[in-house]
Amino acid sequence: MRLRQFATLVITVSTALAGLSACGLKTPPASRPANNAPSPVAAGSAEPGPGAETASPAASPVPSGTPGAAPKGRPAPVVNNGSRSGNKVALTFDADLTEAMQANLRSGKVKSYANTRVLDVLEAQKAPATFFMTGKFMEQYPDFTRRIAKNTGWELANHSYSHKGFTPKCYDLGQIPPAQMAGDVSRTAKILEGFGGRQSKYFRFPGLCHDPAALSALGTLGMTVVDGDVVGGDPFAKNADAIVNAVLSQAKPGSVVILHCTDVTAPVTDLALPRIIAGLRAKGLEPAPLSEVLGA
C-alpha cells in the first residue's frame, strides 16, 4: 500500500513537471523534456524548409534610449513584472531553435517550427506583444521575423543564439562556456538589430536558467534580463484549456506572460490565445509591449 502511494506521488509529480515549460521553470531539475526534445512532425505548415530562406535584413542601429538598456558593468538586472497599479500585461513569446531542432528540419522529421498562426491571432486581436528571438530562429525564418518587425505594436528581444543553457544544468540544453556567453548574446543582438522595427535591450535566458556567474557574464552588455511571473505552460501542451487557465488564473496588472511562437514544440498556443486575450480584457487587463509594462 505504501509503495503504491509512493508510486502515485511520483507519477503525479512527473506529470506536473511534464506540463511545464523549459522556459518556464525557475529551478529546473537536472534532466527532463526540454524545448529541443524530439517532437512529432507538424502538419500543415506553409513555411519553407531549411535553407529556403536567407536572412537579408537591412542594417539599422539600435538608438540610444532603447527599452531595457541597463547600466553596464554590474551583473545584468533581472525583472519579473511591471507595476501592479496599472492595467497593462505583457504577452511574450519565445522563438526557440536549437541544433537538435535544426536536425529535425534537415531530416524532414519536422516541416517548420514557425507558428505563424500565433501572429495571425495577435494581428486579428490587435494585441501588442513582445518576441524573444533566438539567433538561429531568425536565420531560419527571416520572413517570420520581418513580419514581427513590421508591426508597430510588437517588440523584439533577445533569447540567445542557439538556446543553449547558461548554467551547468539547464534541462538538457547543454551549456555555453562562460567565456562565450557575452559573445553569444551580442551575436544575437546584431542579428536582431538588422531586422529593425521596435528593438529592445531585453534578454531572456533559455529555460530561464541563470546564476550569478551568468548575470555577471552579461553585465557589460547593458541588457535587462526578463524572466516573467506567469508561466503559460504551452511547450508540448495538447490541451489549450490548460494554457488559458494557467494564464488567466495568474495574470494581474504588470504581469509578464511567458508563451512560445514555436510550432510543434508548442503546438496549441494559437488555439489558447484568443481566449487568453479575451479573458485578460474581461478582467480589465490590456496587453501592451513589454517596455510599456516595465515602464521603460
Ligand SMILES: [Zn+2]
Ligand atoms: Zn526558450
